[in-house]
Amino acid sequence: MNSIQTTARVTGVLMLLMVILAPFSMIYVPSTLIVAGDATATAGNLVAAESLFRLAMASDAVIFLIEIALCALLYGLLKPVNQTVALVATFARLAMTIIQGINLLNHFFALLLVGGASFLTAFQPAQLHALALLFLNAHEAVVLLWGFAFGLHLLLSGYLIYQSGYLPRLVGVALVMAAFCYFTQSFGNLLLPQAKALFATIGLLSAIEIVLPLWLLVKGVNGAQWQKRLLAAV
Secondary structure, eight states: OHHHHHHHHHHHHHHHHHHHHHHIIIIIHHHHHOOTTOHHHHHHHHHHTHHHHHHHHHHHHHHHHHHHHHHHHHHHHHTTTOHHHHHHHHHHHHHHHHHHHHHHHHHHHHHHHHTTOGGGGGSOHHHHHHHHHHHHHHHHHHHHHHHHHHHHHHHHHHHHHHHHSSSOHHHHHHHHHHHHHHHHHHHHHHHOGGGHHHHHHHHHGGGGGGHHHHHHHHTOOOHHHHHHHHHHHO
């Protein structure tokens, strides 16, 4: 039981660390450097603030590594409820993590295009700037794609928590609500891109998922009930 409490609190700490890192790399830096529809201005910002952009990329890489650990930790927490569902939830989060890692390539490509490499002299500056903005926009689009996988993870995790008996049902409900926020944002942007602002606002409501790491860090799990469910599942 001491071991599972340690797992719960480590999970909470790692999740809250991502809450600190993600807004920097996903919101602050893009809003600071990317000028919508203006490839030249965006390229100029990337060159002038390359260190800031690389710091955001490093932040994304740390998040990627944390997510790998969370896949295993959350599976350990939730498998006593239903091992199959917990495994699907884990695979969904792992799929999201892989997409996040690959998505870093879009930022590398954008930096390469504005970096002044000699082999790029075959292209005009305006062409390089346009391609850089294309990769930056592609990075933003891929965020919506991993939202599908993360939505599935939250939906299944919320169900497992609701059924667990060793975590509050309200936490499970919060995760299910966050899942539908992700689904709405991702499907909405795919089907109705002209309403992007509306779906972005709905996406912000997914922040309710923070109740899980806060609970794990402060309260942990009911160790006796977790052990009971684990023994019953054997």
